[in-house]
Amino acid sequence: MLKQRCHAPLSLLPIALALLLAGCGGNSNSSSPTVPTSVVSTFTTPAAPAGVGYADTAPVQDQAAILPFVDYAYTNQRGDARYATKDTNAGVRVLDGFLALWTPSTLLVDAGVTAPASGSFPAVVASTWTGIPGDATDGTIVNSAVLNANVQYVINATTNRTADQATAAYLDDRRQKGYSVTDGMGPLTSAWRTAAQQTTSITSVPADATTVLYNDSGNNIGVGSASNATFGTAVDLISSVGNNASTEPAKRFYKYARPWRWSNSVVVVPALVPAESSTPSTDGGFPSGHSAEAGRDAFAMAYLVPERYQEMVSRALELGENRILAGMHSPLDVIGGRIQATALVAANLQAATAATRQAAYAQAHTALMSAAGVTTAADFYNYAHSATSATDRFADHATNKANYLRRLTFGFAPIADVTKTAQVPKDAEILLETRLPYLSADQRRVVLKTTALPSGYPVLDDAEGWGRLNLFAAADGYGAFNGDVSISMDASQGGFNALDRWQNDISGKGKLSLSGTGTLHLTGNNSYSGGTEIDAGTLQADSTTAFGSGDVYVAAGTAVCNATSAVQVANYTQLAAGTLQLNLGTNAQGQLKASGTVSLVGGTLNVKFASGFKPAVGSTLTLLGAGKLQGTFSTINVDGFKFTPIYSATGLQIHIDG
Structure with a gap:
């Protein structure tokens, strides 16, 4: 032996x-x-x-032919003749997939907008669009099947919503978005709000909802570094992703009405009826401003606390869906807000220095780990996932994944070629910088490419590829x-x-x-x-x-x-x-x-x-x-x-x- x-x-x-x-x-x-x-x-x-024998790549496209959003985010303005067209305004251009469905009455950022001539750019004259679907000033439906389905989706959602959904939709409408989305932090929510010094005045649905317009007097994302030494740098970074971030230029270009104006069968949450605008000519639906703002704040928070990355991006898309349940926006509106938010967060994170991003990340972790009573990264991760579905509605990965995927397309079928290779926009990889820190920038780009949605879905096929990015899937590594x-x-x-x-x-x-x-x-x-x-x-x-x-x-x-x-x-x-x-x-x-x-x-x-x-x-x-x-x-x-x-x-x- x-x-x-x-x-x-x-x-x-x-x-x-x-x-x-x-x-x-x-x-x-x-x-x-x-x-x-x-x-x-x-x-x-x-x-x-x-x-x-070789590595996959995801090169940036020809930057002369396809202008990178991150380099032209500053053009997302209204009231400036230089940035009044799709070709000159990055915030409009990133959403130009909508033109395959709808042709606005004018191809200018001009709904309620005037601007003097600037150099070779002619003056902008306010459009005659009234904001009322079907009248003589309205745009032209290009794809009636998709647009009809778009409104029908809202009819179905609002006529079948539960009382809990109505409450959530009200809160996400009236509360400031930065405060709303922080509950995606789960066990870290209280610590985050305390450290950021976030406040809200919206804690319930008002009893006199049919006559009272109840607005949030809180401070949204919290207090910045000028008055918050322990967490203000993190708050500053979140604030910075709102630079050049208005959805108004796109709204006033696409001139597409809100769903309750398209159909009387859309049932707006009663408590939100007082919030309906009485000026439809300046109240376009596409894209959703609430969805975009929620996306910007939540994606930035996910960057700072990648231990809750998928939960935070899930919360952003949940708020978008609540805009549909509220009756205030359609699925296409919400999709547009998500696309624009993704591009703007990448642009503004890239505009910040690496040192600024690192300081904000470090400060967030120092404060939150102290509040959680942990000293190691492993214990912090475990604490961030310590709640069950009873107290953290984002506790289940499989549920989050299914909801996120559903909310990327809201059930629309592809309307174009489904076989196109995904393109990854310039600097999009920065969105995964803290979530996949051991990968190179080139590898993170490949992750985004291999986890992207198939081509062909309505609105999602912008030239750069922002619409097809699936951040939830990308946070799970290569596809x-x-x-x-x-x-x-x-x-x-x-x-x-x-x-x-x-x-x-x-x-x-x-x-x-x-x-x-x-x-x-x-x-x-x-x-x-x-x-x-x-x-x-x-x-x-x-x-x-x-x-x-x-x-x-x-x-x-x-x-x-x-x-x-x-x-x-x-x-x-x-x-x-x-x-x-x-x-x-x-x-x-x-x-x-x-x-x-x-x-x-x-x-x-x-x-x-x-x-x-x-x-x-x-x-x-x-x-x-x-x-x-x-x-x-x-x-x-x-x-x-x-x-x-x-x-x-x-x-x-x-x-x-x-």
Whole structure:
């Protein structure tokens, strides 16, 4: 029989000798392993997966042909003849997909607007648009099916809304948007509002709602750095994303009425009837100003507290939907507000210096961690997600994901080519700067490209690509490896640099390589085929297909199998410096199963047990299954038990001795 432990450094020995000794694998709790002659002891170590040999890219489009919003955000003005057209006003241009549905009566920012001539730009004369659908001054319907569906959606939503929905719609209408959206912070809401010194005067629906217009006298996003030393820098950054951010230029260009003017069947929340404007010629519906402002504030807050990134972007889109439930806006209005908000946040974050952004991020974390009573990034993340759905309506990831996706399109079917590759606007990657800090700017651009919506949906196909961005999905990592992806995580930097989770279903022909000291969890139904290589750090499979359909190669670092059933791979190779950890439970939980060959050139196997699972003494547990097993581990550790390893030509088991 072979001895319990060997001390020879296998990486320094020829393969044949190494494998003769490898049967001594085990720790002080193990008995002598059973290694039959059918387990191949001499073999050529497989090479690491080759991948496709290149990285995916998402280059900025020709900036002469497609003017970047971030460079021209300052043109989003009204009352200036220089910026009165789609071609000269970035805030109008980013929404020009609406022109495939509706042609306004004039193609100028001129609803209730005049402006003197400026240089070569002629004076702007106020349009004759009355704001009343169907009259002689109105625009022209281009796509009646979509626009009819747009209004019908509001009719259905407002005639079927619940009392709770009506209350939420009222509060999100009358309260200032910065205050409203902070409840997306969940367990951090109170701490955020206290630190920011946010206030509101809107706490309920007024009893005399049919005659009283109840406006918020609070302070919206809070108090800035001039009077708030501990949180004002964070508030200042949120305030800055409102630069050049008015939706009025676009409203006064597109001249598209609110839904309750299109149909008497739209039921405005009764408490909001006094808020209906009596001047329709300056009260366009597209885009929604409330939706845009909520998006700007919530996206900026998500940047500052990425631990609540998906919850905050979800809250922004929820407020947009509440504008529909209120009867004040249509789905297309809300979509337009979201698009413009996304572009403006990117533009204004980019306009701030890196030092300014970092100072705001650091201040937010210092204040909120102190309020939460935690000192580490990991504890802060856990605290931020410590509430249940009973007190945090954004606690469930799957629910948030489904709602977010629904609110991106509100059920509209594509009306154009659905096969166009997604474009990523210039500087859009800054929106993920704190959420995916271990990726390069180029990699974050690829994440945005691979998680974007398909083309063809109404309004969303702007030339730059703002409309198709899906920030919720992007916060879950890559959607596809269309090239090889190499990441390095530095756990010493804390936060997402130390631990992150990619929850998308990752497709593509590329390869994933991990190095550094951090831990990355893969949780999706992944099908990427280029293989997986671990050179350092920890890569954890939380689903059976987490490692895709290719080979897994553990040169060093740790691969963890933590799925509820066996983790599936093609071929698995582990070198002497590598570690495999299996978190075993019932029904093959935590096992590794290869359809091809498992090649073990030594290395370590750690066997742990899922909560609630305790193997019986005398039982035999399956660890690995393979079409073929060659080699053995140098060391096997089993938490809390003495055991005997049992190798076979197609796998590895352990007998629990005591």
